[in-house]
Amino acid sequence: xxxxxxxxxxxxxxxxxxxALAHPGRLTVHLDPHYIVRADAPVxxxxxxxxxxxxxxxxxxxxxxxxxMLDAACPGEVFTSPTPDQMLAATQAVDGGAGVLHIVxxxxxxxxxFEMAAELARDAGATVEQVVIDxxxxxxxxxxxxxxxxxxxTVLAEKICGAAAEQGRSLADVAALCHRVNTEARSMGMAxxxxxxxxxxxxTFTLTDAQMEIGIGIHGEPGRxxxxxxxxxEIVALLAQAVVEDLPFAPGDEVLAFVNGMGAxxxxxxxxxxxELHRFLDERGIAVKRCLVGPYMTALDMAGCSLTLLRLDDExxxxxxxxxxxxxxxxxx
Amino acid sequence: xxxxxxxxxxxxxxxxxxxALAHPGRLTVHLDPHYIVRADAPVxxxxxxxxxxxxxxxxxxxxxxxxxMLDAACPGEVFTSPTPDQMLAATQAVDGGAGVLHIVxxxxxxxxxFEMAAELARDAGATVEQVVIDxxxxxxxxxxxxxxxxxxxTVLAEKICGAAAEQGRSLADVAALCHRVNTEARSMGMAxxxxxxxxxxxxTFTLTDAQMEIGIGIHGEPGRxxxxxxxxxEIVALLAQAVVEDLPFAPGDEVLAFVNGMGAxxxxxxxxxxxELHRFLDERGIAVKRCLVGPYMTALDMAGCSLTLLRLDDExxxxxxxxxxxxxxxxxx
Numbered sequence: 001x002x003x004x005x006x007x008x009x010x011x012x013x014x015x016x017x018x019x020a021l022a023h024p025g026r027l028t029v030h031l032d033p034h035y036i037v038r039a040d041a042p043v044x045x046x047x048x049x050x051x052x053x054x055x056x057x058x059x060x061x062x063x064x065x066x067x068x069m070l071d072a073a074c075p076g077e078v079f080t081s082p083t084p085d086q087m088l089a090a091t092q093a094v095d096g097g098a099g100v101l102h103i104v105x106x107x108x109x110x111x112x113x114f115e116m117a118a119e120l121a122r123d124a125g126a127t128v129e130q131v132v133i134d135x136x137x138x139x140x141x142x143x144x145x146x147x148x149x150x151x152x153x154t155v156l157a158e159k160i161c162g163a164a165a166e167q168g169r170s171l172a173d174v175a176a177l178c179h180r181v182n183t184e185a186r187s188m189g190m191a192x193x194x195x196x197x198x199x200x201x202x203x204t205f206t207l208t209d210a211q212m213e214i215g216i217g218i219h220g221e222p223g224r225x226x227x228x229x230x231x232x233x234e235i236v237a238l239l240a241q242a243v244v245e246d247l248p249f250a251p252g253d254e255v256l257a258f259v260n261g262m263g264a265x266x267x268x269x270x271x272x273x274x275x276e277l278h279r280f281l282d283e284r285g286i287a288v289k290r291c292l293v294g295p296y297m298t299a300l301d302m303a304g305c306s307l308t309l310l311r312l313d314d315e316x317x318x319x320x321x322x323x324x325x326x327x328x329x330x331x332x333x
Numbered sequence: 334x335x336x337x338x339x340x341x342x343x344x345x346x347x348x349x350x351x352x353a354l355a356h357p358g359r360l361t362v363h364l365d366p367h368y369i370v371r372a373d374a375p376v377x378x379x380x381x382x383x384x385x386x387x388x389x390x391x392x393x394x395x396x397x398x399x400x401x402m403l404d405a406a407c408p409g410e411v412f413t414s415p416t417p418d419q420m421l422a423a424t425q426a427v428d429g430g431a432g433v434l435h436i437v438x439x440x441x442x443x444x445x446x447f448e449m450a451a452e453l454a455r456d457a458g459a460t461v462e463q464v465v466i467d468x469x470x471x472x473x474x475x476x477x478x479x480x481x482x483x484x485x486x487t488v489l490a491e492k493i494c495g496a497a498a499e500q501g502r503s504l505a506d507v508a509a510l511c512h513r514v515n516t517e518a519r520s521m522g523m524a525x526x527x528x529x530x531x532x533x534x535x536x537t538f539t540l541t542d543a544q545m546e547i548g549i550g551i552h553g554e555p556g557r558x559x560x561x562x563x564x565x566x567e568i569v570a571l572l573a574q575a576v577v578e579d580l581p582f583a584p585g586d587e588v589l590a591f592v593n594g595m596g597a598x599x600x601x602x603x604x605x606x607x608x609e610l611h612r613f614l615d616e617r618g619i620a621v622k623r624c625l626v627g628p629y630m631t632a633l634d635m636a637g638c639s640l641t642l643l644r645l646d647d648e649x650x651x652x653x654x655x656x657x658x659x660x661x662x663x664x665x666x
Contacts, residue, residue, distance in 0.1 A: 002525040002542065004565045004602035004638060011605065018604030021611045022626050058600035192335040209335065232337045264597035266633050267391035269337035271351030272344060278354045293355050295628075300599050301636065305337060330663045 001201045003301075008198035012055045012077055019062055023327060027065060033083065035090040036062045037072045042096035047165040047174045048072070050090050051103040051158055053110055054079040056197070057218060060155060060297045063328025069162035070103075070326075078197050078300070079219045081109030087117030091126060099127035099171030103157055103178060105150030106134035129171055131178040133157055135187045135308065137246040138215030138223045149217055152258050152308030153185035155296050156320075159329060163322035177319075181310065186243045189306030190223070190235060191216040191262060195299045214238055218262070218299045218306075232269070236276035239307045244284065249309060251285030256320060258308035261295035265303050270294060273305050281309075290320055296328065334534045336634075341531035345388045345410055352395055356660060360398060366416065368423035369395045370405045375429035380498040380507045381405070383423050384436040384491060386443055387412040389530070390551060393488060393630045396661030402495035403436075403659075411530050411633070412552045414442030420450030424459060432460035432504030436490055436511060438483030439467035462504055464511040466490055468520045468641065470579040471548030471556045482550055485593050485641030486518035488629050489653075492662060496655035510652075514643065519576045522639030523556070523568060524549040524595060528632045547571055551595070551632045551639075565602070569609035572640045577617065582642060584618030589653060591641035594628035598636050603627060606638050614642075623653055629661065 005011045013031060020029035028037050035052075042048065051061045052074030061073035071094035076082035091100050100121070104114045111132060118128040134145075135153035142149055161178045169177075191213045194203035204220035207213060212235070215223025249255065259274045261267070274293045281288055289312050297306070310316070323332050338344045346364060353362035361370050368385075375381065384394045385407030394406035404427035409415035424433050433454070437447045444465060451461040467478075468486035475482055494511045502510075524546045527536035537553035540546060545568070548556025582588065592607045594600070607626045614621055622645050630639070643649070656665050 002545065002562050002636070004525070004568065004598060004606050006564045006566055006605070011601065014608050015601040015604040018606070018608035018611075018626070021621070022604065022607055022624050055601060056599070058604075063600070192337070212335065229335050231339045233339055235337065263599050264634055264636070265337060266389070266596050266631060267396070267628075268344065268348040268388060268633070271348040271355065271391075272339070273337050273351070274355055275347050275351035278351075288354070291355050293351070295600075298599060300601070301597055303335070303597070303634065325665070332658070332665050 001196050003198060005198055011198050012075060016075065033086040033089055035072055035074045035086050036065050037090065037093050038066055041071050041094040044096045045098050046096050047098045047169065047171045048094035048096055048100045049103060049158065049162055049165055050087065050094060050100055052082045052087060053105050054081060056300045057297050059328030064158050064326050066326035068166050068322060068324035069158050069329065078199065081107065081113050084113045084116040084120060087114055088120045091117060091121045091128060095126050099129065101161065101171060101174050101178065102128060102130040103154065103161065104130055104132045105154050106132050106147055107144045107149065108146060109144065127171060129175040131175055131182065133182050135182060135185045137186050137242050138188050142217055143221035144219065151189065151218055152187040152260050152297055152306050153182055153310065156185060156256065156258065156308065156310050157181040159324060160316060160319045162324065163319040185308060185310040186246045187306055187308040188239045188242050189216050189304060190214050190239060191302050191304035193264065193303040195220050195302035197300065216304060218297060220299060220302065232272055233276045236273055236280060240277055240280045243307055243309050247311065249286050249311060254287045254289040254312045256290040256310040256312055257281065257288045258292045260297050260306045260308065262302040262304040263295060263298035264301045265305055267294065270305060277307055289317060334529050336531060338531055344531050345408060349408065366419040366422055368405055368407045368419050369398050370423065370426050371399055374404050374427040377429045378431050379429050380431045380502065380504045381427035381429055381433045382436060382491065382495055382498055383420065383427060383433055385415045385420060386438050387414060389633045390630050392661030397491050397659050399659035401499050401655060401657035402491050402662065411532065414440065414446050417446045417449040417453060420447055421453045424450060424454045424461060428459050432462065434494065434504060434507050434511065435461060435463040436487065436494065437463055437465045438487050439465050439480055440477045440482065441479060442477065460504060462508040464508055464515065466515050468515060468518045470519050470575050471521050475550055476554035477552065484522065484551055485520040485591050485630055485639050486515055486643065489518060489589065489591065489641065489643050490514040492657060493649060493652045495657065496652040518641060518643040519579045520639055520641040521572045521575050522549050522637060523547050523572060524635050524637035526597065526636040528553050528635035530633065549637060551630060553632060553635065565605055566609045569606055569613060573610055573613045576640055576642050580644065582619050582644060587620045587622040587645045589623040589643040589645055590614065590621045591625045593630050593639045593641065595635040595637040596628060596631035597634045598638055600627065603638060610640055622650060
């Protein structure tokens, strides 16, 4: 294993210290327990958004903390759920009196721990709602999941719900919106190479130089099948077909198309993937109205990509376009 | 070679088509010859900034086209200089009557072709200045370079000069500023793995699982030495020591610290690198006043990083802080 780290057991803490040093005045990074909040938290009268999950997916979630997106993120150890005490502390730190929404990716540990944290926070007087994201069409159950895994739709939900919260909408509204994003979004990913978890010290799974994994999870958990590597237009067709037929997306639909890099895939390749996806959708009468192309939900040093489609309406489009100011996503009015 | 591409010879064009589809209304992508301009170019009365170089370093330079940064970028084939006709067409497309500055990384092909393009543009009536960036302290001459290579300072120069041009400063002023950024900045990089150029189909160089290359170039050209991999605090000390003693940076200096990812290095590791760099500078009385951490000047799928320090004064700091609105760098007032 070759990584730019000191001791594997210190990697998450040291990375968080780096995040704190890189964003003074914008983020407050707590180290015991680990959580990241907007420097101006709590924002009084605003619904607060909290997410979290294992580390190793950066910029998700810490890179999405800031005005117009998350109020707090709870990073666990690499590919390991954060603990309820982190989630409780984050929830209490950002609660501005209008309630707190937990956006939870569907992995067994995350769901269990967020449920426990919500219970503890409610016992202490907070109003907490939770939405579980499960947009990955690749497999029904998986290594760490009952049901479908939560992947790319999480980024979109955090952005869209963050905008709604910023507009002063109620907790019930923001939670309903989060459910709607999850309902209207589907994803699938693939890998050309494995990732290597620092504490494991070796690749999580094996692929030969001639193989790829279709339907990969963001922790390297198995997808649908390993098959021979192919030109990108075939890879995109495989992924996009599975995504489109699942919802299903139909001719006339307008979508946000999100091409996500898994960590080690050059931006040049992601733009080639986006070109193929755009053509695929064009041919089916599905209009790409908005897009996002880049490494937003990574799996350490995995090479590969995932595709997420979100069916848009005017409301979702306007919320997507609303200003956001985080280190990972940033645009103006 | 496993990459998300179709035919290697089509990769650059297909990626540019993807960029065009991803940024309609913001960027205009010309495909014959290849160049990317701000959709609102030419901006009348504003000094125009043009840069370019081989593809494979994305988001540089195409991702830095937009208000507050570049007016145009000329992407060559992978790791290959763009041609004078691209540079000439881009120069003429963005010339708003206040002159055009070419920001050129010091590689022999780039320098020669930009010189020829400037000559052709001047013959056709344009006013063109050129500044060559050569901030890499690793080696004196290199595979593609006479003198020092141009690396991370290019990103900083493009941002800072872009802000100055936006403020309406003269071509002479903006060119002088660009020289000053180059004079006040130093960089050095390292690699844990090689990159693979699509048309070559195999890694550019060889490193065992126990080796790293110190002083690597952004095309995989050799650096100072191959040595055993080490904890990141040792790696950062090696790079930062070479950078600091070259200018030299001195106690009391205020700097912009730029930790750049080479393409395949997770953001988590880059934040650990930044933490180590911050400590290294702190111990020497050098204050990190601004920073940039992420993959901004990549080398395809190389794992590794580079460090760039820029000595700041109030003027450079204010220009760094000025709004910028590109796909690669974006912040508000």
